[in-house]
Amino acid sequence: MEVALKTENIEKYFYDPVKFQVLHNLGFEVKKGEFLTLVGKSGCGKSTLLYILSTMDTGYSGNLYIDNELVSNYSLDRLAKIRNEKIGFVFQFHYLLQEFSCLKNVMIPALKLGNKSKEEIEHLAYEKLSVLGMAEQALKPASKLSGGQQQRVAIARALINDPLIIMGDEPTGNLDSKNTNIVFDIFQELAHNNKQTIIAVTHDNDFARNSDRTIEMQDGKIIN
Amino acid sequence: MAQINSEIAFTYINTNKKLTAVAALGILLGMAIYIFMNSMMAGFGKMSDESIFKVSPQIRIYNDQEISQPIAHDTDKLPILINPKIRNTHNKILNPNQLIALLKNQEKVKIVTPQVTQNVFLSMGMSQLSVKALGIIPDEAEKMFNISQTMVAGKIEDLKHNLNGIVIGSGISEKLSLRVGDNINILSSKSVNKTFKVIGIFQLNNKREDDSKSYINLMAAQQLLKENNSYITDLNVNTIDPYKARDIAPKLSNLLAYKAEDWETANETLMAASKMRKIIITFVSTTILIIAGFGIYNILNMTVSQKINDIAILKAMGFEGKDVVKIFVTQAMVIGFIGVVLGVLVALFMVNILKKVYIGGDIGYFPIQFEPLKFAQGIIFGLAITFLAGYIPAKKAAKVDPVTIFRK
Numbered sequence: 331m332e333v334a335l336k337t338e339n340i341e342k343y344f345y346d347p348v349k350f351q352v353l354h355n356l357g358f359e360v361k362k363g364e365f366l367t368l369v370g371k372s373g374c375g376k377s378t379l380l381y382i383l384s385t386m387d388t389g390y391s392g393n394l395y396i397d398n399e400l401v402s403n404y405s406l407d408r409l410a411k412i413r414n415e416k417i418g419f420v421f422q423f424h425y426l427l428q429e430f431s432c433l434k435n436v437m438i439p440a441l442k443l444g445n446k447s448k449e450e451i452e453h454l455a456y457e458k459l460s461v462l463g464m465a466e467q468a469l470k471p472a473s474k475l476s477g478g479q480q481q482r483v484a485i486a487r488a489l490i491n492d493p494l495i496i497m498g499d500e501p502t503g504n505l506d507s508k509n510t511n512i513v514f515d516i517f518q519e520l521a522h523n524n525k526q527t528i529i530a531v532t533h534d535n536d537f538a539r540n541s542d543r544t545i546e547m548q549d550g551k552i553i554n
Numbered sequence: 555m556a557q558i559n560s561e562i563a564f565t566y567i568n569t570n571k572k573l574t575a576v577a578a579l580g581i582l583l584g585m586a587i588y589i590f591m592n593s594m595m596a597g598f599g600k601m602s603d604e605s606i607f608k609v610s611p612q613i614r615i616y617n618d619q620e621i622s623q624p625i626a627h628d629t630d631k632l633p634i635l636i637n638p639k640i641r642n643t644h645n646k647i648l649n650p651n652q653l654i655a656l657l658k659n660q661e662k663v664k665i666v667t668p669q670v671t672q673n674v675f676l677s678m679g680m681s682q683l684s685v686k687a688l689g690i691i692p693d694e695a696e697k698m699f700n701i702s703q704t705m706v707a708g709k710i711e712d713l714k715h716n717l718n719g720i721v722i723g724s725g726i727s728e729k730l731s732l733r734v735g736d737n738i739n740i741l742s743s744k745s746v747n748k749t750f751k752v753i754g755i756f757q758l759n760n761k762r763e764d765d766s767k768s769y770i771n772l773m774a775a776q777q778l779l780k781e782n783n784s785y786i787t788d789l790n791v792n793t794i795d796p797y798k799a800r801d802i803a804p805k806l807s808n809l810l811a812y813k814a815e816d817w818e819t820a821n822e823t824l825m826a827a828s829k830m831r832k833i834i835i836t837f838v839s840t841t842i843l844i845i846a847g848f849g850i851y852n853i854l855n856m857t858v859s860q861k862i863n864d865i866a867i868l869k870a871m872g873f874e875g876k877d878v879v880k881i882f883v884t885q886a887m888v889i890g891f892i893g894v895v896l897g898v899l900v901a902l903f904m905v906n907i908l909k910k911v912y913i914g915g916d917i918g919y920f921p922i923q924f925e926p927l928k929f930a931q932g933i934i935f936g937l938a939i940t941f942l943a944g945y946i947p948a949k950k951a952a953k954v955d956p957v958t959i960f961r962k
């Protein structure tokens with residue numbers, strides 16, 4: 331199977347307040363269409379790793395390959411283009427643009443990519459929203475939704491450009507069990523039917539257990 | 555792709571109407587005051603220049619009086635005694651007709667007219683008054699100084715064929731209680747005594763001129779000095795663009811070997827005052843506009859801090875630094891544009907109102923006009939300032955690191 335993402339010897343230090351190595355010699359591969367979960371105790375470095383994988387954090391040493399392309403030394407602008415095209419990100423806290431409607435929030439990454447007409451993008455955004463059961467709320471401003479609803483809109487937004495990899499930092503952290511199950515099913519379907527790759531940090535044991543593979547971390551090292 | 559940036563900018567403008575309005579109001583006031591003050595200054599400048607053109611030619615060519623110089627120069631240790639004196643005792647211009655023809659052939663020269671200047675005594679019974687009598691060719695002088703516009707009695711044309719006619723300033727008419735039609739005795743420096751008839755009175759609203767200036771026919775002036783008809787003391791020249799006179803004068807001086815003095819040099823004190831006024835107004839109006847720019851800067855800075863989460867999200871989704879810059883600069887430019895357009899309207903309104911205010915005296919109506927150049931300057935300057943005021947916070951926004959925002 332093809333590799334979607336690969337790391338070699340990733341290390342990261344924090345220097346404030348004291349020098350402290352948060353990630354130690356991390357090397358692993360994630361295949362296309364794989365549903366991977368990252369688990370570990372609070373503070374073990376999961377979020378830090380995910381920010382590096384998402385190309386948002388460039389302050390590390392080691393190599394990161396996305397879609398077989400070494401991106402570690404790319405400029406910020408080039409990384410931004412890769413994120414726009416190949417990576418969808420779902421945050422723990424529902425990070426929507428509050429002054430825009432749900433629909434616009436979902437459309438923005440596609441409008442930025444600019445591969446499709448506005449009408450096509452709008453149609454597609456409705457489609458993604460209805461997959462997550464949010465089509466009725468499409469025209470509401472994001473600020474008028476509950477936390478769980480916002481989270482689902484954020485997931486729809488992560489899917490709009492059909493990214494190679496979807497990353498989530500506790501994407502179900504704010505959801506009840508029913509919605510958690512919906513998100514799980516969607517991720518599984520994206521991985522298995524669409525051959526999209528999922529990398530999700532989670533504290534939910536069932537969620538991890540049911541995924542294709544789980545990487546367990548401890549103090550910045552992979553232990554399993 | 556660029557559309558989404560401006561779409562985001564416009565959403566921010568729409569959802570923050572109050573802030574937008576306040577920032578635009580700042581630019582509006584700055585613009586209006588800048589344009590208004592500068593138009594006013596331009597109006598004053600034009601008025602003051604016009605009042606100069608009524609009394610002095612743009613370039614005056616005359617025989618300058620030179621001081622005699624010692625003949626011996628290398629007098630190393632020897633002390634020399636000199637007695638400097640004015641060398642040329644007459645101030646006549648030689649070959650005036652030839653020079654006039656030469657001047658008329660110069661490009662940029664519009665009018666050339668000869669003049670004989672002299673001081674004479676007007677006597678009326680017991681009272682005597684020393685005045686300047688300018689011998690002119692009435693038609694040409696009229697073209698140069700627009701004398702007819704300043705006439706309060708009689709007509710300048712009547713001087714044309716009248717060797718005994720005199721047109722006097724209103725101050726002279728008051729002092730000697732002269733009216734049109736009265737006779738007056740003139741005594742010249744060559745002791746020629748002749749009776750003239752007052753055929754007109756002018757008023758320049760310039761006390762010095764009105765109290766001491768009079769016009770007579772060129773030939774009459776020559777007769778008063780016992781000179782023939784080739785005696786000329788001044789050649790008055792007007793150029794096509796008065797503001798180029800300063801550059802043209804030295805060329806004419808070289809060409810004719812006589813002194814050529816432009817109007818700006820001749821009215822140095824007035825020009826210095828107007829320069830001073832220009833500097834102050836430019837400084838004050840520019841400062842006001844810059845302060846308005848600080849208003850936009852502040853508000854944009856505030857918006858950037860408020861939207862720091864949005865910026866982080868946009869960057870996470872693949873927006874580049876330059877997209878973020880575009881979003882916030884667009885926002886600033888829209889605010890600036892609204893402010894500039896409204897500011898221009900307010901300035902137009904103020905100019906139109908003030909134009910109709912009658913001040914009286916020398917000034918008449920308030921000397922302000924619609925000055926397209928000042929409006930254009932204001933618009934360009936206003937937009938440039940808003941661009942800068944938006945660009946600096948936008949650049950800051952572009953540097954936001956999404957990870958540090960998400961970690962909070």
Ligand SMILES: Nc1ncnc2c1ncn2[C@@H]1O[C@H](COP(=O)(O)OP(=O)(O)OP(=O)(O)O)[C@@H](O)[C@H]1O
Pocket residue numbers: 344345346347352370371372373374375376377378379961
């Ligand atoms: N900006 C920072 N400067 C210094 N230390 C940091 C910084 N960010 C995180 N850390 C430290 O790095 C370690 C890993 O943090 P990280 O957020 O990756 O943990 P995590 O595994 O995501 O935890 P959680 O499950 O609670 O989200 C922690 O010890 C944290 O205190």
Ligand SMILES: [Mg+2]
Pocket residue numbers: 376377378499
């Ligand atoms: Mg975390």
